[in-house]
Amino acid sequence: MSIEHRDDTGARFGMWLFLYTEVILFSGLFILYAVALSKFPAQYSEASHKLNIYFGSINTVVLLTSSLTIALALSAIQMNRIRQCLNLCWVTVALAIVFLINKYFEWSAEISHGIYPGSPELAEMGAGVASFFNLYYFTAGLHGLHVLIGATLISIVAIMTAKGKVTSDRFTLLENSALYWHLVDLVWIFLFPLYYLIL
Amino acid sequence: MSESTTYTGFWQESPRPGILGWLLSTDHKRIGIMYLACIVTMFIVGACLGLALRLELIAPGRTIMDAQTYNATFTVHGIIMIFLFIIPSVPAAFGNLVLPIQIGARDVSFPKINLLSWYCYVSGAILAVFAIFSGGGAPDTGWTFYVPFSTQTTTNVNLAGLAAFMLGFSSILTGINFVTTIHRLRAEGMTWGRLPLFVWTLYATAWIQVLATPMIGITLVLVILERTFGAGLFDAARGGDPILFQHLFWIYSHPAVYIMILPGMGVISEVIPTFARKPLFGYWAMALSSLAIAFAGSLVWAHHMYTSGMSDFAILVFSFLTFIVAIPSAIKIFNWVSTLYKGSIQLAPPMLYALSFIFNFAIGGLGGLALGAAAADIHLHDTTFVVGHFHYTMFGGLGFAFFAALHYWLPKFTGRMYQHKPAVIAWAIVFVGFNITYMAMQAVGIQGMPRRYYDYVPEFTTLNQVATFGSWILAAGLLMMFVNLWLGCRAGDPVGKNPWGAATLEWEVPSPPPLENFGEEDPVVTRGPYEFKGVVADEY
Amino acid sequence: MSEHKHEPVPYRTFIQIWVALLVLTGVTIAVSRIHLGALNIWVALGVASLKSSLVLFFFMHLKQEGRLFKIGLLVMLVILAIFIGMTFTDVLYR
Numbered sequence: 163m164s165i166e167h168r169d170d171t172g173a174r175f176g177m178w179l180f181l182y183t184e185v186i187l188f189s190g191l192f193i194l195y196a197v198a199l200s201k202f203p204a205q206y207s208e209a210s211h212k213l214n215i216y217f218g219s220i221n222t223v224v225l226l227t228s229s230l231t232i233a234l235a236l237s238a239i240q241m242n243r244i245r246q247c248l249n250l251c252w253v254t255v256a257l258a259i260v261f262l263i264n265k266y267f268e269w270s271a272e273i274s275h276g277i278y279p280g281s282p283e284l285a286e287m288g289a290g291v292a293s294f295f296n297l298y299y300f301t302a303g304l305h306g307l308h309v310l311i312g313a314t315l316i317s318i319v320a321i322m323t324a325k326g327k328v329t330s331d332r333f334t335l336l337e338n339s340a341l342y343w344h345l346v347d348l349v350w351i352f353l354f355p356l357y358y359l360i361l
Numbered sequence: 362m363s364e365s366t367t368y369t370g371f372w373q374e375s376p377r378p379g380i381l382g383w384l385l386s387t388d389h390k391r392i393g394i395m396y397l398a399c400i401v402t403m404f405i406v407g408a409c410l411g412l413a414l415r416l417e418l419i420a421p422g423r424t425i426m427d428a429q430t431y432n433a434t435f436t437v438h439g440i441i442m443i444f445l446f447i448i449p450s451v452p453a454a455f456g457n458l459v460l461p462i463q464i465g466a467r468d469v470s471f472p473k474i475n476l477l478s479w480y481c482y483v484s485g486a487i488l489a490v491f492a493i494f495s496g497g498g499a500p501d502t503g504w505t506f507y508v509p510f511s512t513q514t515t516t517n518v519n520l521a522g523l524a525a526f527m528l529g530f531s532s533i534l535t536g537i538n539f540v541t542t543i544h545r546l547r548a549e550g551m552t553w554g555r556l557p558l559f560v561w562t563l564y565a566t567a568w569i570q571v572l573a574t575p576m577i578g579i580t581l582v583l584v585i586l587e588r589t590f591g592a593g594l595f596d597a598a599r600g601g602d603p604i605l606f607q608h609l610f611w612i613y614s615h616p617a618v619y620i621m622i623l624p625g626m627g628v629i630s631e632v633i634p635t636f637a638r639k640p641l642f643g644y645w646a647m648a649l650s651s652l653a654i655a656f657a658g659s660l661v662w663a664h665h666m667y668t669s670g671m672s673d674f675a676i677l678v679f680s681f682l683t684f685i686v687a688i689p690s691a692i693k694i695f696n697w698v699s700t701l702y703k704g705s706i707q708l709a710p711p712m713l714y715a716l717s718f719i720f721n722f723a724i725g726g727l728g729g730l731a732l733g734a735a736a737a738d739i740h741l742h743d744t745t746f747v748v749g750h751f752h753y754t755m756f757g758g759l760g761f762a763f764f765a766a767l768h769y770w771l772p773k774f775t776g777r778m779y780q781h782k783p784a785v786i787a788w789a790i791v792f793v794g795f796n797i798t799y800m801a802m803q804a805v806g807i808q809g810m811p812r813r814y815y816d817y818v819p820e821f822t823t824l825n826q827v828a829t830f831g832s833w834i835l836a837a838g839l840l841m842m843f844v845n846l847w848l849g850c851r852a853g854d855p856v857g858k859n860p861w862g863a864a865t866l867e868w869e870v871p872s873p874p875p876l877e878n879f880g881e882e883d884p885v886v887t888r889g890p891y892e893f894k895g896v897v898a899d900e901y
Numbered sequence: 902m903s904e905h906k907h908e909p910v911p912y913r914t915f916i917q918i919w920v921a922l923l924v925l926t927g928v929t930i931a932v933s934r935i936h937l938g939a940l941n942i943w944v945a946l947g948v949a950s951l952k953s954s955l956v957l958f959f960f961m962h963l964k965q966e967g968r969l970f971k972i973g974l975l976v977m978l979v980i981l982a983i984f985i986g987m988t989f990t991d992v993l994y995r
Contacts, residue, residue: 172470172545178970179537182977183575189981190579190609196985197605197992222926230919233960240909279592293600296592344961351952355945359933544969572980608988659980663991675991
């Protein structure tokens with residue numbers, strides 16, 4: 163409706179501000195984690211051993227790779243290689259789905275052992291272990307939700323790219339979705355050692 | 362408001378006709394007006410609940426409601442006043458209306474997200490209302506949602522938490538918008554040193570909104586998850602920590618106090634120079650003290666928790682840091698007073714509210730120091746002194762600033778002037794009623810009356826009755842003020858561009874401003890916001 | 902509004918960063934298998950911070966952005982450190 167106004171830098175800055183809010187959102191859970199870890203170091207190490215390090219490591223590689231592909235997609239669109247950009251976007255989405263499938267199997271295995279928030283088995287394992295798994299489920303769950311949102315965003319942008327609405331001249335949407343996706347990766351970079359690698 | 366044919370400007374210019382022209386509008390002024398309408402409505406609802414609370418306390422024992430209803434009433438009064446009135450009041454309503462014009466922009470950076478934030482606000486409001494009438498009844502936890510009670514009560518805490526989450530999201534989106542707008546859309550010549558103080562305070566506020574609000578989001582989500590799964594996140598027996606809830610809660614909610622008061626200070630910094638006909642004293646001290654308050658505000662949250670059982674060391678640290686916040690606040694008060702010195706003061710209604718803001722805020726601020734000192738707080742904690750104190754800062758501060766803003770800017774945006782005489786009388790009634798109510802509340806709090814009790818020992822009767830009596834005066838004054846403003850918006854005399862003779866940019870555009878605010882040419886700014894030389898007030 | 906555009910980052914840079922990230926992931930897993938006591942967690946956090954700065958500066962193009970973006974990030978991190986650190990004035994001394 164208004165006079166055409168375009169401010170790509172402003173749009174990117176707005177996205178960064180939004181990412182700050184996401185970091186603070188997760189930091190609430192990390193504060194709870196840090197406090198509990200300082201209270202129950204031994205139990206946290208014990209609980210961490212119950213997590214499957216292979217699932218965690220594979221998912222780390224998957225997410226890092228997806229971060230690479232979306233970064234490449236951005237370079238591709240800047241160089242006007244639309245086809246390549248689209249492929250890279252879809253690879254990113256596929257990797258996100260792989261991540262979620264992994265997560266599904268991992269969680270199913272744990273839940274079948276009776277480990278889930280509020281379960282009686284968890285209550286028997288003692289306060290420290292229970293606290294570890296509560297936080298693990300809530301943090302990983304919130305992160306998984308972000309994976310889902312990020313993958314949806316990238317799919318939408320990919321469709322818009324295919325329709326020619328995102329172009330080599332106008333790619334802020336792709337850029338901001340990529341930023342969001344990298345944030346998902348960033349959270350996982352901290353989540354992975356803190357939950358899977360405590361010894 | 363828009364039926365009258367004489368209205369011009371953005372009230373009629375819209376790409377879509379009728380109600381959709383409002384509901385789908387991305388114009389910052391229309392969104393601001395929609396915010397204003399909702400916020401004033403919410404204020405009236407919250408004020409009625411407050412009156413009911415005071416009425417219950419007119420005599421010991423049950424008067425008009427039982428204990429459970431009383432608990433629900435003060436909870437809903439708190440949720441409405443905090444999340445639906447105070448936090449969005451000045452930033453979302455007047456920030457949206459005024460900020461883009463003041464910096465010479467045609468709109469905010471993300472107009473669609475601005476509209477989205479309004480929808481978040483409205484859905485939050487609807488959820489909050491739903492929470493009262495559905496599920497296990499209205500939430501009865503107090504607006505603070507403290508665990509373990511909030512995870513155990515059967516009332517509808519989930520929905521209320523979700524409502525607050527949505528409102529937080531709305532607040533975040535506004536914050537992102539304002540920070541980006543102020544960085545990216547200032548007109549040519551609008552340097553940082555020429556920003557009106559209102560913009561500076563909104564800038565500081567917006568940063569707090571962005572950096573603190575997510576914490577309340579995650580905290581409330583955790584309470585809801587806790588209620589759903591019963592995982593024991595805040596249960597010491599199961600590895601949790603109930604005090605950590607209070608930390609997370611106040612990490613947001615204390616900075617939120619500055620989200621509430623800073624924009625109010627910005628309004629006062631606009632009003633006082635205009636009606637003293639003098640440039641603001643100490644521009645940079647004022648601008649930077651806003652940022653200093655925002656920063657210091659993030660360092661002091663645990664002063665709400667001296668009696669919670671946290672460590673003595675933390676009490677020491679937080680008590681010390683609390684006193685630091687007093688410094689930038691005092692800078693502001695001194696600078697306002699210095700601005701008045703030798704000014705040619707005109708006691709127009711906005712100025713009266715601004716002056717009483719200084720009075721009330723000084724009382725509230727000093728009471729804050731009494732509460733910030735750990736030793737005094739042990740005695741005063743959870744008494745009605747605390748309630749009186751924060752009403753002095755929130756209502757006597759931000760509330761009065763909001764009324765000042767209404768009287769200052771409504772003529773700009775409706776193009777019509779209200780009657781001054783009733784406005785002044787209403788101000789006097791509000792001011793007197795306010796001070797009677799909350800001074801009595803502080804006094805009875807010092808005597809030991811606990812807050813959130815619907816019953817009390819007979820010794821407290823007199824002061825409680827004084828407070829209740831004061832609340833009626835206050836309500837009468839508010840009613841008169843709103844009626845007068847409403848009549849003024851509907852049928853007041855038309856005003857020109859600049860009825861007050863103010864020097865900021867919004868007074869250089871027509872009243873009401875047109876769509877896009879400025880004509881074909883973008884404005885070029887050549888002077889500071891408080892240089893009154895050559896600025897003349899229009900006759901009206 | 903005229904807009905300064907970033908030059909596209911060559912694929913090679915991104916792939917190098919990706920390899921570095923994978924190597925660091927290996928490092929963090931390997932170190933976690935060695936008993937260092939309380940030091941373990943700090944090494945893990947250190948490596949994670951290194952990895953995140955690679956992601957921030959390269960994948961997220963922070964390196965090419967203006968000062969505003971960098972200061973903004975710094976402000977956010979300072980506030981975050983305050984939130985976490987000040988909470989520990991309570992928890993550690995309780």
